[in-house]
Amino acid sequence: MLDFTIQNVLIATDDDYATVDVQIIDGALAKLAGGIAAIAPNLQVIGTPIDGKNKLLLPGFFNAHTHSSEMWQRGIMSAFPLELWLAELYDFAPLDPEQVYLSALGTAVETLLSGGTSVVDHLVLIPGLELETIAIATRAYKEVGIRAFIAPLIQDESLSAGIPSGESAQKHEPYFRSTAATLEIIEEAVRQFHRPDEGINILVAPTGIQLCTDALFEGCSELSDRYNLCRHSHLLETRAQEKLAQEKYGCTAVEHLKRIGYLSDHTTLAHCVWLNDADIAILAETQSTVVHNPLSNLRLGSGIAPILKYRQAGVNVTFGCDGASSNDSQDLLEAIKMGSILHNVTDSNYQHWITPRQAVEMASLGGAKGLNIADKLGSLTVGKQADLVLYDLTNLSLLPRTDPIGLLVLGRPTNVVNSAWVNGKQIVADGKVTTINVDELRQELFNRSQWETKRKSETVAQIEAHYRTVMGL
Amino acid sequence: MLDFTIQNVLIATDDDYATVDVQIIDGALAKLAGGIAAIAPNLQVIGTPIDGKNKLLLPGFFNAHTHSSEMWQRGIMSAFPLELWLAELYDFAPLDPEQVYLSALGTAVETLLSGGTSVVDHLVLIPGLELETIAIATRAYKEVGIRAFIAPLIQDESLSAGIPSGESAQKHEPYFRSTAATLEIIEEAVRQFHRPDEGINILVAPTGIQLCTDALFEGCSELSDRYNLCRHSHLLETRAQEKLAQEKYGCTAVEHLKRIGYLSDHTTLAHCVWLNDADIAILAETQSTVVHNPLSNLRLGSGIAPILKYRQAGVNVTFGCDGASSNDSQDLLEAIKMGSILHNVTDSNYQHWITPRQAVEMASLGGAKGLNIADKLGSLTVGKQADLVLYDLTNLSLLPRTDPIGLLVLGRPTNVVNSAWVNGKQIVADGKVTTINVDELRQELFNRSQWETKRKSETVAQIEAHYRTVMGL
Known part of the structure; x- marks a missing residue:
């Protein structure tokens, strides 16, 4: 991974939001490839700058x-x-x-x-x-x-x-x-x-x-x-x-x-x-x-x-x-x-x-x-690993601007993940998965399947009567 | 509107699917601007041809x-x-x-x-x-x-x-x-x-x-x-x-x-x-x-x-x-x-x-x-008005190919509407609304709003106690 600093990004505080910078530094933490090194306003840019403006950063x-x-x-x-x-x-x-x-x-x-x-x-x-x-x-x-x-x-x-x-x-x-x-x-x-x-x-x-x-x-x-x-x-x-x-x-x-x-x-x-x-x-x-x-x-x-x-x-x-x-x-x-x-x-x-x-x-x-790793993951905390997701708050499905987390959870967000990192490695950028070719995946899924209307399961035919009896249907 | 013919499109039949052409003709029906004139395989192209391959056509x-x-x-x-x-x-x-x-x-x-x-x-x-x-x-x-x-x-x-x-x-x-x-x-x-x-x-x-x-x-x-x-x-x-x-x-x-x-x-x-x-x-x-x-x-x-x-x-x-x-x-x-x-x-x-x-x-x-207009709308029927939606079945969220309507209803389709017509007039094409500038709309919604954390409703403060009492809370 490369070090990076997300600038001017919205994060959730206890019951409000704050605009901060977030530094992710390789080797900053013992045994961690990419760790959250600092979260505060106006940090020095270390590594690649990432524009966090009008975006919300949450733990993955x-x-x-x-x-x-x-x-x-x-x-x-x-x-x-x-x-x-x-x-x-x-x-x-x-x-x-x-x-x-x-x-x-x-x-x-x-x-x-x-x-x-x-x-x-x-x-x-x-x-x-x-x-x-x-x-x-x-x-x-x-x-x-x-x-x-x-x-x-x-x-x-x-x-x-x-x-x-x-x-x-x-x-x-x-x-x-x-x-x-x-x-x-x-x-x-x-x-x-x-x-x-x-x-x-x-x-x-x-x-x-x-x-x-x-x-x-x-x-x-x-x-x-x-x-x-x-x-x-x-x-x-x-x-x-x-x-x-x-x-x-x-x-x-x-x-x-x-x-x-x-x-x-x-x-x-x-x-x-x-x-x-x-x-x-x-x-x-x-x-x-x-x-x-x-x-x-x-x-x-x-x-x-x-x-x-x-x-x-x-x-x-x-x-x-x-x-x-x-x-x-x-x-x-x-x-x-x-x-x-x-x-x-x-x-x-x-x-x-x-x-x-x-x-x-x-x-x-x-x-x-x-999964027994709350010491390393699950929150935006200095010292934890950088499994992070950056959401684009200018997407139509998250507008007009109200409460970003409310919109994300209660709305129907579509195409809103701008970037994602796992252990500090970026695997989604500009809304696209960067590690594999998703178009090829789509083509493979298409080629290896066909539209079907219906089909009959032999096992269902064997067990359905018993199931209905036992369940009182 | 312009006449058009959707070619080689998948439609639902009684309990299966069929690949057909669908002709939409201006003035084909009394009092209707754009009506469904014919639904059958291998029709003559009237007006603009629309490629329906690997797409599903449903009534709006x-x-x-x-x-x-x-x-x-x-x-x-x-x-x-x-x-x-x-x-x-x-x-x-x-x-x-x-x-x-x-x-x-x-x-x-x-x-x-x-x-x-x-x-x-x-x-x-x-x-x-x-x-x-x-x-x-x-x-x-x-x-x-x-x-x-x-x-x-x-x-x-x-x-x-x-x-x-x-x-x-x-x-x-x-x-x-x-x-x-x-x-x-x-x-x-x-x-x-x-x-x-x-x-x-x-x-x-x-x-x-x-x-x-x-x-x-x-x-x-x-x-x-x-x-x-x-x-x-x-x-x-x-x-x-x-x-x-x-x-x-x-x-x-x-x-x-x-x-x-x-x-x-x-x-x-x-x-x-x-x-x-x-x-x-x-x-x-x-x-x-x-x-x-x-x-x-x-x-x-x-x-x-x-x-x-x-x-x-x-x-x-x-x-x-x-x-x-x-x-x-x-x-x-x-x-x-x-x-x-x-x-x-x-x-x-x-x-x-x-x-x-x-x-x-x-x-x-x-x-x-x-809405008392089932004689004119609500199904893909010759003689009805053309309020139609064409879904792209090659979208990742509708793959692999199984039952198209099952995928559409039970999945979480994202960006799947390729085209839409109301009364024969096309208002969505290639996944985009063609009649207004959606980017400008997005900008206006953004500009006229701001992120908020919380707010207090005065009326709620006045009525909450009464509500809780009456509802036994």
Whole structure:
């Protein structure tokens, strides 16, 4: 990286704005490539001057839960709840490494151009090509330069086990790979790819209680402790999963995960829609982080996660786009907007509502806390790494001028990211990603796809009647 | 207008897509400037050829409820429910005709660039300059070329009357203008500006039962009958209004509006959040149209309108952005997306969920029905007027290629409107509005505003305690 100084830029102060200069200096901080060295008015220009006039500087946001390869099926998935949607998704999952590469690029680009400098990719692995899948995603994220938290999605039970059995016990096919073999893949991925200082992190990430044994969760906890890895999982996304947990454990999923030791201050849990008050207290006590994916929860009819309750209980909350098949975009500003205003209908006391400034903090510092790097990222603080985004406040979608953060969070900002840096390296300039050729990416996505009207999932046909019966539909 | 033929364009058929040519011919239809003359593959090129390859053609959508001048306060309004929000809004309402002009332009541009070719502007009038306000909005919409339905917002009770009184009866200041004088202004506006053939329509539009007497509603109905005008109003946006209706009428607002004859097949009703089953039956019976404003209803915590119930009861539903102070954008695609997926959490039977194709029909034909022009607009049909939008399917936000309408409705399309025509006249080409200088507009919006952190509404300070008591907060 090169040193640079952003001049005359608007930043948020406690409850106001200030116009300042921000110096980013290579090697200014021990072990950091590019760190925030000073924030004050009228600083000396060190390195390249960057014009911050009429622009807002914020810490980069975290897209704290997604599945990049779902990009291939966005726009076409049926209007189904999660359990049937997943069956359809898996029937048509992309199995070509090149597709995985392109959708990781696409996910990174859309995240970056909507204010995200970090992405947690709960990465679907191609069976038999697991390490290759992880290698490809790593390559894509390194090329773009976004900070990546790759969470290889693993399970050790077959898909049908994820639906409650109801009255009669069901038999399920065993999963095609043993628990031990799966854990071995993850450990090998950590050895090969886990390089936090280079912006690539591997997480342990069992998909969730609906498709994982205790042995898998415990094996993941053990790897997490041994290699200092963050932990990730889906948690209680649907009412069906709430039922299933009671069938499987005789208690709530949260109680069970606490008992087996998966919850921690470096555990991020996607969704958390169907938790009760005791569960919420457990999340607070274990300092676990909730990743709220509002668009996906609406699209799949999963429900409205009780985010205001989480915040009142002191549970850390951040935002994710979730995979593009259940959203169907990777626009983080959209997720932040919806994840803020959606909850106003759940509590008539408006003093509890999430303000735009709180939403920005949830999306930045909230993500950093969940990923155990709040000491290095998540705020505009001298001594932290420079994962920064500069927004153009002269864009029509942010006019007329009122409250910049209010406009950014509550409006529908379009083409507003002027520049972005990850660890001091500029990867967006003048509104364009500078590290890869986005036009070529667009052409590849076009060439490798075709317009489709509809399609029929065989697995859905097999399980739909059972699902409807169990769920009382 | 000039005749033109869109070649090789994708259109939606019953449950598939087809590639066709579409001829738009001046004078092809009696009384129509630009009409759809033919839709079929391999047509002769008449007039200018337009390349439709890799593009999707849809009928223009209706932004069926907004308040254009609210654009001046987007991003800065406090996190309040409607009643307090309105007090803050009015304390800072723009009172300068030039501001009204610029925000009407801005509303038109954002609507157009998100697929809308018609806008219903429930226009806030500057006191003492009522006809001038309407003249200015008319001028702005004519300049842009969008089809405008100007609904001058009127009331004849003072703002405090809009909050339920609770136990003790409250006294309110009389409104500053008499009911008769208000109706005279509307009648004069009709004489001066109501020119449906030129794309400018005046509607009668009392703001709602919370601030209007029966005399005002009845006077509006009479004008509507005499001049063949559509009718518009807010209806039961909040729980407070539901309470107020019971206090005021001893029955629901819908029962009362039916009794006084305001409901009809040319009445559009914004919000409709707090209706019961009997109310819904009345809307169906009177063929009234619900305008769903999902973003605003969330932002103000008003609630989730029972849209799936409306559809099941046969009530026509269409979408609006609502004013930009409660949204805080005018992006119609965002309103359509949220207005579709939001309801999935209200009904676990996914067979009732709104599909992307249904959403497109609600946004186009649904709007045309509500505004009593479904014979002329709202679908891609030979013999209808050419209010059309052409979407670029090679845009990154619509890739990879899957189901074009699914991507458009469920994704987050950005910069996807390639061209738009209103009554056969092209007003967007190559992604740019061709009729006005949008860069100049941007500059004017910038120059006439400044970044603000916060502000204090005096009226809110006066009424907040009473509001909290009455609402049990």
